[in-house]
Amino acid sequence: MEIDILKLTVAKAHEDMKAGLYTPKDLFFACKKNIDERNDSINAFLEVFDDAEEMAIRAGEMFQNGTATLMTGIPVSLKDNILYKGHRVSESSKILEGYKAPYDSKAVEELKKVGAVIIGRTNMDEFAMGSSTESSAYGITKNPLDETRVPGGSSGGAAASVAMGGCLVALGSDTAGSVRQPAGFCGVVGLKPSYGTVSRSGLMSMGSSLDVIGLLGKTVECARAAYDVIAVADSLDGTSVSDEMRKAVVSKPVTKIGIPRAFVQMEGVTEEVKQRFFETLEKLKQNGYEIIDIELPHIHYSLPTYYIVMPAEVSTNLARYDGVRFGLSVPGKNPDESYMKTRETGFGREVKRRILLGTYVLSHGYADAYYNKAIKVRHKITKEIEEVLKTVDVIVTPTSPAPAFQFGEKQDPLQLYAADIFTVPANIADIPAISIPNGMNKQNLPLDIQVMGSYLHDQDMLSFAQKLEQIISQ
């Protein structure tokens, strides 16, 4: 039977395999065929893992012996910053070329338990720093829907891997929108869970107080199926949300939708994005949802706050790449010279820029004006969002101010940073958020819409997102 991956969801694949229409091995080869046909040009995958077929065969056995669950046999790709024991993982950087993970990330451990098929690793902006996947040391990734355009970033390979039919679910990481924005650019769904609901153990650190593993799939249900597997408490992540806290969440159905109108209408948001956004709101209203205008007077400070907190954490986290214990090592006359040469050779330009910026905002004499102030502003924004989320159930905005742009279009770093404007508040405030396709524009590029939920109310947000997805497709 011919399997059309581009039309297949996780739930449908599970049903089909349960009914014996095809096996996980067939499903793997259907994805592999798409990768073989298109990856030379798109470059979403840096590698298809040698043992993926074996995993698919084992998943097939689980269907035979009745232990298969929803994610069994489902091909899943990993962003190149998520550890999978014995497999290469490089942060799409030269500094980790050839590095093999010595242990499994918690997310991979959980996926293995249910028999998901880890198919390969996907390209990204180097060290997850970017919004276009143009800064990878292993070449750019092209948008499968329009190869003259970027797939977004930093999880551009992850989004493209789903959009090109190379897998059904992709794992990415989201520090400021790195799952949601590429999902929007590639016309797929991207979920950023509440901070701490998915363990960061085995996710290479960027901005530790902001990082979370996210999920991409063609539908909300696809992302949700994988989320339900990997969102577990973990003693190896000190910021992991405990079982008690998870159980204490009282589910609340979504009826009231908050719109930060001034934020959505600010300068830089394109007309087509605004127009489609308000059309979709109208549909929500027709479907009985209450649309409420909300004020978030400090939300636009999220971006500058982020660009202080993140580089500060980056400059600390990336100190470990010194050429001593792992990765590239360029010898010098003394230890300092070795570090300096190794890091000069191994890191790309954007990574260096952010390390230097982080070093500056943390340095004596500047820390109070920048880092310490930013921490307070972060709390102020978080509080403001929390207060608003007591009056509405979700906050809805576009995901990106404009659809996928062309390669080389954004050269100025600040211009590229602005792509995160709608996505960064959810990381600042630790709350869950999801990007859903919101139709196409006149040039046939996907538009998107973002839903943000209350902290730990990921499931309520997901249930609403599934309804919104249906409403958009009506």
Add this chain to the structure above:
Amino acid sequence: MTHEEIKKLGFLARIEVSEEDTVRFAGDMDNILNFLKQIESVDVSDVTPVHRFKNVSREDGNPYEKGQFSQDLLAEAPDVQDGFIKVKKIL
């Protein structure tokens, strides 16, 4: 930001910054810092940071069998001798 300041940050972060990057970063930094400065005007006198998380520690002891990861970790080190990672003389 001056070229000297970029070089100094480079040394603090242990990154040798090329001449080309020094020129580029000096310009970028001014623009970026200018953008970041907008948070100066935010009144935070009403903010008392409350953290969701607290420090987590475990009891002393061996969380896993001794040597379980040694070979895998050593295999990634650039220079190894007799089961140790070799580094340059520091003193």
